[in-house]
Amino acid sequence: MSAGTDKIAVTISNIVKLNDLVTRFEFKRTDGELFPTFSGGAHTVIEMKDGDITRLNPYSLMSDPRDQSTYMISVRRDDEGRGGSLFMHNNVSVGDEMVLSYPVNLFSLDLRAKKHLMIAGGIGITPFMAQIKQLDHAHGNWELHYACRSEALGSYVDELTSTHPNDVNIYYDDQKQFIDLENLLDGQPLGTHIYVCGPKGMIDWVRGKAAELGWPREAVHYEEFLAPQPGKPFEVKLAVSNKVIQVGEQESLLEAMEREGVDAPYLCRGGACGQCETNVIGYDGKFIHRDHWLEEDEHASGKKIMPCVSRFEGKTLVLDR
Amino acid sequence: MTIQFNEETFRDDYTFKNSDWAIKRFPFPFHEDSYMYAVNMEQHRGGPDGSVYEKRFDVDEHYVAEMKDRAMVLNDDPLRCQSLPHMTLAGWDLLELIMVSKSEDYPDLFELHRDGDQWHWINKPLGIDDKFTFMDETTLPYGPMEYITRQTQGDFCVLDQRDDNLWMDAGIVTTQADWSLDFDIGMNFFEWHAPVPLAHEKGIFVRALKFLLNIQQGSPARRLNWTMTVNPLLDTSPENYHKWGVQKTTLTPENIGEKQHLRVELQTFFRLPRSNALVFPIRCYLCSFQDLMTVPKWGRRLHRVIRDLPVELATYKGFIDNRPMMLDYLSKFDDGKPTSDGIWPDLETEPALEK
Amino acid sequence: MSKFKFPESIKSRPVYGTLEPRAGKAHLFVADAEGAEAILDVAKADKDLVANAHIIYIPKNTGDTYVKKLEALKPQQMYVGPSYAASVTRLQRTLADAHMGLQVYLTGTEGLMGQAMLEATNAGIPYTAIQTEHRGSVARRMQCVHCKGITEDVIMDPFVCSHCGLNLFVRDHYSRRLAAYQGVCIDAEDPGNVPEAVELYK
Ligand code: HEM
Numbered sequence: 060m061s062a063g064t065d066k067i068a069v070t071i072s073n074i075v076k077l078n079d080l081v082t083r084f085e086f087k088r089t090d091g092e093l094f095p096t097f098s099g100g101a102h103t104v105i106e107m108k109d110g111d112i113t114r115l116n117p118y119s120l121m122s123d124p125r126d127q128s129t130y131m132i133s134v135r136r137d138d139e140g141r142g143g144s145l146f147m148h149n150n151v152s153v154g155d156e157m158v159l160s161y162p163v164n165l166f167s168l169d170l171r172a173k174k175h176l177m178i179a180g181g182i183g184i185t186p187f188m189a190q191i192k193q194l195d196h197a198h199g200n201w202e203l204h205y206a207c208r209s210e211a212l213g214s215y216v217d218e219l220t221s222t223h224p225n226d227v228n229i230y231y232d233d234q235k236q237f238i239d240l241e242n243l244l245d246g247q248p249l250g251t252h253i254y255v256c257g258p259k260g261m262i263d264w265v266r267g268k269a270a271e272l273g274w275p276r277e278a279v280h281y282e283e284f285l286a287p288q289p290g291k292p293f294e295v296k297l298a299v300s301n302k303v304i305q306v307g308e309q310e311s312l313l314e315a316m317e318r319e320g321v322d323a324p325y326l327c328r329g330g331a332c333g334q335c336e337t338n339v340i341g342y343d344g345k346f347i348h349r350d351h352w353l354e355e356d357e358h359a360s361g362k363k364i365m366p367c368v369s370r371f372e373g374k375t376l377v378l379d380r
Numbered sequence: 381m382t383i384q385f386n387e388e389t390f391r392d393d394y395t396f397k398n399s400d401w402a403i404k405r406f407p408f409p410f411h412e413d414s415y416m417y418a419v420n421m422e423q424h425r426g427g428p429d430g431s432v433y434e435k436r437f438d439v440d441e442h443y444v445a446e447m448k449d450r451a452m453v454l455n456d457d458p459l460r461c462q463s464l465p466h467m468t469l470a471g472w473d474l475l476e477l478i479m480v481s482k483s484e485d486y487p488d489l490f491e492l493h494r495d496g497d498q499w500h501w502i503n504k505p506l507g508i509d510d511k512f513t514f515m516d517e518t519t520l521p522y523g524p525m526e527y528i529t530r531q532t533q534g535d536f537c538v539l540d541q542r543d544d545n546l547w548m549d550a551g552i553v554t555t556q557a558d559w560s561l562d563f564d565i566g567m568n569f570f571e572w573h574a575p576v577p578l579a580h581e582k583g584i585f586v587r588a589l590k591f592l593l594n595i596q597q598g599s600p601a602r603r604l605n606w607t608m609t610v611n612p613l614l615d616t617s618p619e620n621y622h623k624w625g626v627q628k629t630t631l632t633p634e635n636i637g638e639k640q641h642l643r644v645e646l647q648t649f650f651r652l653p654r655s656n657a658l659v660f661p662i663r664c665y666l667c668s669f670q671d672l673m674t675v676p677k678w679g680r681r682l683h684r685v686i687r688d689l690p691v692e693l694a695t696y697k698g699f700i701d702n703r704p705m706m707l708d709y710l711s712k713f714d715d716g717k718p719t720s721d722g723i724w725p726d727l728e729t730e731p732a733l734e735k
Numbered sequence: 736m737s738k739f740k741f742p743e744s745i746k747s748r749p750v751y752g753t754l755e756p757r758a759g760k761a762h763l764f765v766a767d768a769e770g771a772e773a774i775l776d777v778a779k780a781d782k783d784l785v786a787n788a789h790i791i792y793i794p795k796n797t798g799d800t801y802v803k804k805l806e807a808l809k810p811q812q813m814y815v816g817p818s819y820a821a822s823v824t825r826l827q828r829t830l831a832d833a834h835m836g837l838q839v840y841l842t843g844t845e846g847l848m849g850q851a852m853l854e855a856t857n858a859g860i861p862y863t864a865i866q867t868e869h870r871g872s873v874a875r876r877m878q879c880v881h882c883k884g885i886t887e888d889v890i891m892d893p894f895v896c897s898h899c900g901l902n903l904f905v906r907d908h909y910s911r912r913l914a915a916y917q918g919v920c921i922d923a924e925d926p927g928n929v930p931e932a933v934e935l936y937k
Contacts, residue, residue: 065598095597098656124654161597167656169542170466173859193654196515197469245760247835250859273759273836275864277543326594334594459883543861560880566912567747574747575908618880618919622901625923701924 065161066106067094071153072129081182081214082148085122086130089156093127097162099190100254100282103130104160104328109146112310113317116143116286117328119256120162121188125196130159133214135182141289141309163326166256166282168193173250175201178238178265180257181208184215186282187256191223202226204243206257209233240268255281285329285349287311290370296377297321298340312366321380323366330368337364337378344373382488385444385505391452396612398671402441406667407432408675408723409604409644413684417579417693419587424602424648428724432646436481436600437532438663439489444505446533446555446614453554453615454530459562460617461526463538463550470538470550471525472515473652474659478528503531525550534646534663537561539569541656546592548572555614555664557607557643558621558698577692592658595651602648604723608699608706609643612666631702636709637670640702642682669709677720677730679713686710739873742936744907749845751869756781759838762788763829764810765851767819769871770843771801777840778808787811789829791822793847797871819847826851830858842868846876846887849914862911873935878915879903885915891932893921902929 073085088094097120107114118132137144151157166186168175175194177187184205194201203223207213209231219227230236244253253274255265262281269279289309296303297316306315313335316323326332330350339362348358350365357363364371364378388395398406409415427433432440453460463471479501483492491502497514508531512519520527529536529552538550545568553561564572569589570580579585595601609616610628631639646663673679686694686706694700715735720726741751754777762784764774771792778785789812792805802815816822839855841848848867856862874888884898892905896918903918910917922929 065596096653097597098654101656161599162653163596164656167541170469170540170655171464171859244835248859249830249833249835249837251835271758273757273838275861277861277863278835326596332594560917562883563878563880563908563910563913563917565910567910571747574745575906580746618917620881622881622920622923625920626926628924 067159067161069130069157069159071151071155071157074151074153077133077214078212080212081133081135083121083131083133084147084151086157086159087128094130095161096127097124097189098164098167099124099193100166100168100186101162101164101189102166102186102327103132103162105132105147106158107143107146109142109150112314114141114143114146115314115325115328119166119185119189119282121185123192124189125192133182133185137286140286143286163332165327165332166254166280168199168254169252169278169280171250172252172278173200173248174252175199176243176247176251176253177201177203178253178255178257178261179203179205180255180261181206181212182214183255183257183261183282185256187254188215190254191219202228204228204230204238206230206232206236206238206261240265241272244269244272244274251278253279255279256283259283282331283329283351285331285351285368287314287328287368288349288370290347291372293371293373293376295371296375297380298377299380306370311368312364312370316366316380323380325367328367330365333365335365335367337366337380338362339364340377340379342371342373342376344371344376346371383439383441383443383505386441388442388445390445390449390612390614394611394613396442396445396666398667399441403667403671403674404725404727405431405440406672407604407644407646407665408672408678408681408725409606409642410681410685411721411723413681413719414688415685415693416690417576417582417584419584419591421588421591421601421603421649424600424650432663432665433602435485436648437478437485437534437661438646439482439486439505439533443533447506447531449614450530450552450554453617457619460554460619461529461552462561462565463523463525464565467525467538467540467550467655467657468517468523470540470652470655470657470659471523473654473657474536474538475524475528476514477650477652477659478532482532506531526552532661534661537660537662538652539658539660541593541658544593545569546589546658554617556617556662557605557609557645557664558616558618560618563618575696577696578690592649595649595658597651597653600648600650602646605645605647607643607697608702609641609666610639610702612641612668614664614666628698628702631705633705633708636705637673638668640669640706640709641666642669642672669706673713675725675727676713676733677726679710679733680715680717681719683707683710683714739869739936741869741873747909748907749849749867749909749911751848751867754840754842754866754868756784757838757866759836761833761837762840763833763837764788764790764792764840764842765826765847766790766841767793767843767847767871768795768797769801770841770847770868771797771805771870773842773868773870774808774840775801775804782808785810790814791816791826791829793817793819793822793843795844819850823850823854826854827858830854833858839865840868841865843870844872844874844888845869846874846914849876849909849911853911853914856911875905875935876915877903877905877918878910878913879918881920885913886918889918890935892935893929893932894918905935 068089069086070089072087075083102117122131134147136148304319324334326334333352347370349368432438479492482490493500535553539546540549644665785808790810793816874890877886877889879896882899886897904921906917908917
């Protein structure tokens with residue numbers, strides 16, 4: 060059951076360069092029909108035909124969930140990454156046809172919350188753009204704290220501060236403005252939920268501080284977009300399909316399996332949803348685990364791997380696929 | 381074909397009956413000659429023409445009478461329909477899903493005209509013609525979930541999804557197999573299933589939940605479940621058990637064919653887009669033993685399944701005391717011949733009863 | 736006093752633990768009867784925590800046995816109430832003003848813990864973040880599934896519903912939202928045939 064089972068053919072209708080790093084892409088359905096509605100925090104997986112390689116990258120939907128005419132995503136250029144974002148920035152133009160998955164939400168609002176406290180870092184602002192629109196329609200109680208590197212790189216800052224001057228707080232790193240987390244968390248009414256999306260360091264910081272202050276785990280929600288990182292090539296034996304495959308420097312293990320026609324389920328392709336969890340039958344070498352799904356002891360056990368983001372270095376790896 | 385709606389009752393004089401059409405399309409729940417709990421789920425993407433799987437929300441000859449029965453139950457006990465405050469958005473999702481599906485699948489019975497958020501809904505069988513503003517509760521006579529499910533056969537549980545679990549935070553339940561919505565509201569997947577025997581130990585609920593959490597928009601799923609009911613009583617609720625329980629003791633060898641009903645639930649699962657909730661429609665189909673026995677394959681198979689069913693399941697489903705009498709009756713329709721795989725009647729290919 | 740070990744049961748039945756000090760800026764204890772002992776145990780592990788806490792205590796049939804001992808812990812705020820019903824508005828008021836990070840500790844009978852937990856979850860604390868420890872009577876708070884009436888402190892099974900008079904048997908199926916177990920008519924299929932009542936867990 061892969062997210063890939065249900066797909067939508069789209070045409071790029073607009074491309075807006077927001078700043079040096081971030082560009083917004085807008086899509087219409089190629090068949091002229093309406094998009095499905097979605098819930099704030101949902102992402103879509105984009106198929107990119109990059110030469111011989113098909114890349115599948117997840118991006119948060121940031122348009123108004125009620126707007127069925129257009130889907131929007133914002134992509135931050137990652138010069139060190141494996142090229143998904145570079146492909147979007149360099150190879151895609153208005154009128155191009157692409158394929159999106161149906162929306163999937165792994166970062167949804169807890170609608171029981173008496174207050175939604177949002178904390179964003181950099182490109183982590185995107186899911187909140189949709190959540191804020193959803194909450195505005197429902198007259199929800201929310202507050203956003205958004206840290207950016209500089210004014211020049213503050214995507215959507217103007218839009219947010221002009222529409223919600225009282226609920227949006229911006230912090231610029233280069234002006235030495237930082238979120239005073241301890242004070243922010245102290246004194247929040249019972250029933251407040253925290254949502255954090257941004258770099259791993261920020262997520263760990265917020266989760267750690269909240270736990271220290273006695274916040275329940277269930278009241279802290281986070282989404283970190285892990286892009287698969289490049290790494291040394293390695294070889295894998297797939298026991299069920301009886302194949303030996305090579306994972307290249309620039310592709311993930313999941314992508315290599317797909318390239319070889321081995322079906323592995325997925326939803327997020329970012330180490331969060333657990334769909335692609337795969338049993339290890341044997342190995343000689345070391346795992347580079349990068350997912351949020353497996354527990355620490357599972358990482359240490361050498362019995363499981365999440366092929367969407369994790370890699371391997373060593374002599375042999377045999378998987379139950 | 382347009383459907384002829386029956387005039388019938390599911391209480392008191394029990395005039396409920398199935399036409400030949402309804403018997404042939406009855407969702408017989410056993411694909412083989414034995415039964416045990418399993419993670420029996422498949423995609424809900426249509427099925428053979430005329431079968432209960434064909435449409436997203438099946439409408440049949442019992443529609444109008446079932447909706448009358450539901451209205452009576454709700455009149456007597458409004459607690460059968462409840463929605464916790466955070467579930468209203470999911471209620472709108474459900475209303476949209478049902479209105480869109482029914483108007484597309486049964487254009488001769490239902491019409492939906494949308495102009496932005498100004499909606500016009502026409503339900504011909506029930507004589508309803510309402511204009512309302514989508515997402516504005518004040519423009520409907522009930523909340524959105526109650527409004528649409530008073531017009532849709534089957535019970536509905538609307539599950540909130542959070543903390544890697546499903547939570548029964550809304551529902552309308554008037555045709556249930558002896559469980560209480562009022563009691564179970566707010567529970568999670570493992571808690572509301574707590575009374576079910578054997579399945580927890582077999583790991584069925586852990587695996588089923590994983591499957592459900594990952595059901596995506598546009599990819600609904602389904603499964604069948606079943607139990608036994610004496611008389612075609614839709615509302616076998618715990619609330620009224622002190623009133624209907626005694627009916628189980630009215631079975632005799634003479635009336636069992638007519639009175640004993642196999643009760644099958646077609647359960648479907650849809651992801652709701654705006655709320656990320658999951659809706660679980662539980663559609664109840666009843667068929668008397670004597671009607672089931674008109675299909676030779678089903679006669680043979682039902683006897684074998686009931687005979688070999690583990691005691692725990694027969695007890696949980698509430699027919700352990702009546703099982704011997706059922707078997708006396710059913711054995712007359714089992715000539716020992718093999719049966720074909722699958723749930724379909726296979727009337728053309730399966731041999732007639734030789735006994 | 737030794738703690739009662741409940742037999743293993745179905746998944747909706749609450750499981751109680753042992754209270755332990757937790758990180759948090761504010762601490763609220765709600766206890767009845769022998770639940771006081773669990774608070775005294777927490778104080779042994781962390782005296783300062785209890786000295787900073789708010790205690791709501793309902794002695795029930797233990798009278799003065801524990802009141803002095805609790806007072807000696809010098810909690811920041813302490814209230815001794817004549818009954819849960821009399822104390823619940825005070826509990827609600829406390830929760831309405833509380834902030835995230837509040838730690839809630841419930842101890843005593845199942846009925847007390849269940850009802851106080853309901854107030855705490857309604858106020859926005861996830862139930863998994865609320866600590867509980869059972870002490871004292873094993874009597875249950877029962878809802879009649881037929882008339883919806885609640886019968887408190889049920890210790891015999893079957894029992895008579897204090898509202899509608901039906902003979903009910905005691906199930907382990909438990910609703911957090913109602914803070915009650917389910918009672919179901921025992922003689923529906925054979926009216927009048929009611930087995931002799933036995934004490935729970937005996
Ligand atoms: C999320 C949707 C579901 C809901 C709301 C739901 C609800 C229920 C309820 C209320 C009961 C009655 C429990 C009682 O005795 O009080 C039940 C029984 C049961 N459920 Fe589910 N269920 C769901 C999904 C599933 C799935 C996916 C499975 C898959 C294996 C399953 C398997 C069962 C079984 C085996 C029983 C016992 C039925 C019998 O023997 O008659 N349920 N369910």
